[in-house]
Amino acid sequence: MAEVQSTQPRSGESLLFLTDDQLRQGIEAMFFAYRGFTADPDRILQDMGYGRAHHRAIHFINGAPGTTVNNLLSILGVTKQSLNRVLRTLMADGLVESRVGRVDKRERHLFLTEAGEALERKLSDAQRERMRAAYRQAGPEAVAGFKRVLEAMMDTDLQRHYQKLREPR
Amino acid sequence: MAEVQSTQPRSGESLLFLTDDQLRQGIEAMFFAYRGFTADPDRILQDMGYGRAHHRAIHFINGAPGTTVNNLLSILGVTKQSLNRVLRTLMADGLVESRVGRVDKRERHLFLTEAGEALERKLSDAQRERMRAAYRQAGPEAVAGFKRVLEAMMDTDLQRHYQKLREPR
């Protein structure tokens, strides 16, 4: 099948992998892959009247329980008003709980409820399953390369968040 | 098809790269990287009153000049109403031109005008620059792996579009 470009330049000399055409392929691969990446959770969410924004909030609250609204804001890169709307519905539906900060009462610390964790599991199971299939199909070497490129593609400030999330919890 | 097995991890190889935590990292990397991926064009578009939807249309019309509306629809995966709104503004602004089909007069074939090509260049220059930087930083081996994983992550029907776009033009 797609052995088209697997003729790799040997050990760093050739810069053929930086041609405009190669880059264009990468751009389109990102576009199509991202659609696949979100497709499964999107389907689940749609049936519940939620969207991708709800998924993102749930995902990162799950990864960092007790996080503040402000912190979540900077990770997600949206305005607080936008996030607030999502959080409001999630709290109304009993999936997310917000507790007033003990030391700073202005802050709200966010947690998933039992139901929230259940939905998180359902969503991430679906997404992980596709990831796992892709990883397995591509193999460990490819996965290492995949991550190297993605990390280099992030904005530096987002890289900070990413690194932080990679720390052992 | 001769190399169906070649993507399987060799027996005895560690499967550590398939742990839930590894997958979670990959998921978050996709999220942050995609933001970086779209950030530069988004900035340019915003100043002109356009959005990502316009960029996608311009990108694929540029890649396949003379494509029909229906074809573009299936690549972009949106409804015709949604695409039509975008195309209408692009044509009104003189960036895209639509010509009635010669053999089938129901079809509209889409082309970029001079101005459209100029904008396309501006957008893809910005996006390619980031891609190029990421590619260079990660190296050719990593790029090969990057593509392998992305291709495995696509839906199969989207893979078809992707492969088609990779054919020599």
Add this chain to the structure above:
DNA sequence: TTGGAATGTCAACAAGGCTGACATAAACTG
């Protein structure tokens, strides 16, 4: 103690997805 900064909420608006209904023209089919 008082004013500014930080945090979060509510309201209103815009972009861009979506569905449904309908119109037109051209192509195809019996």
Add this chain to the structure above:
DNA sequence: CAGTTTATGTCAGCCTTGTTGACATTCCAA
């Protein structure tokens, strides 16, 4: 030829999710 299907465009209306503006609460430092 009549009827159906296909390709496209348009209108109306809804939803999600981004935006800005206004405002309340809380903290902290001068």
